[in-house]
Amino acid sequence: MSITVHQFPCLSDNYGFLVRDDATGLAACIDTPEAQVILAELEKLGWKLALVLNTHWHPDHAGGNADIAAATGATVVGPQEVERIGQAPDRVVAGGDVVTLGETRFEVIESGGHTLGHVAYFDAADHTAFVGDTLFALGCGRIFEGTPEQMWASLQRLAALPDDTRVYCAHEYTASNARFALSVDDDPALKARTEAIFAARERGEWTVPTTIGLEKATNPFLRAPRLAGRLGLTGAADHEAFAAVRAAKDGFKG
Template structure:
């Protein structure tokens, strides 16, 4: 079983993802940040859309659902909270559920914290995860609805995936995240990665996707217990998250 991922930038800093199950040719889009861009990319690659896989309810993730369904007839799959901005998902899913795209099986993982019902989709056969706004390259999502305990548990759930898991996060925030990371962590591996990120962005290159192993090694939110030893892990995470929320660099 293999999948093909077609990634493209949209809106100001989002990425869109089209995913095709190579065995059957069935395709999905992960979130709907920009309906026009998604429909344009579908036409470009020549794929017929079967599923919309929403990670959470925010408009830059589910706001294009209605237009894309109208144009393609795709089935909307996602957490219950998606109903907050319009039509409820055709199939409501939560942690432990499995979503099939042809022969590809996506495990649904609870990744709440950014929003209460946020989920991620993990293809265990191909070691690919679509994580929405929970985990970013060198960052993590703001806690708009959840608690530090919830978000820390979600990040640990993702961190427990295989290190070679390819992680598709939804925004190009990496240079900003790197500037913050350098303000709280002087690890040599982080410094080297940050230099690569700044150079890549100067060349106009994307920094997404990343991998679980790379994030465990350099992401200050996953490294929080090492940065603030002697306190409960979720409190260490909360302190790093609060520092990022007020960071002006």
């Protein structure tokens, strides 16, 4: 089995993702940040859209559902919370469910915290994960609806995926995340990575996808327990160290 992922910019800093099951030619759209851009990309590629896979309810992720479904006849799949934008998904999924696209099998991973019902989609055969706003390159999503414990547990589920898993996160936030990371962590691997990120962004290059292994090695949110002493939290529980890093990022002005 194999898939082809087509990535393109949407809105001001979102990415759109179209995923094609190579065996059958059927395609899925991961979230719907900008309907007309997504439909134009589908037409350019000549792909047949079968599914919309929503990660969470926010309008920059599910706001194009109705227009895309009307134009393509695609089935909308997502967590129950997507109904908050005006219409429930055709199929409601939660952690532990499986969604198939042709011969491709996506495992649904519970990843709440940013929103309560947030999910991610993992193709184990191709080591590919679409994580919405839970995990970013050198970052993680703000905790709008959940708790630090919930978000930490969600990040640990993603961190348990194989290190070579390609991680498609939904926004180009990496340069900002890199500046924050350097303020809380002095690891040499992080310094080398941030230098490469700043150079890539200067050239106008994307920093997505990333990998689970790279994030485990350098992302301050996944490394939070190791940073506890530096943050004056020696002996803190892992989720407490994570909460401190998240709070520091929320107030970061760099």
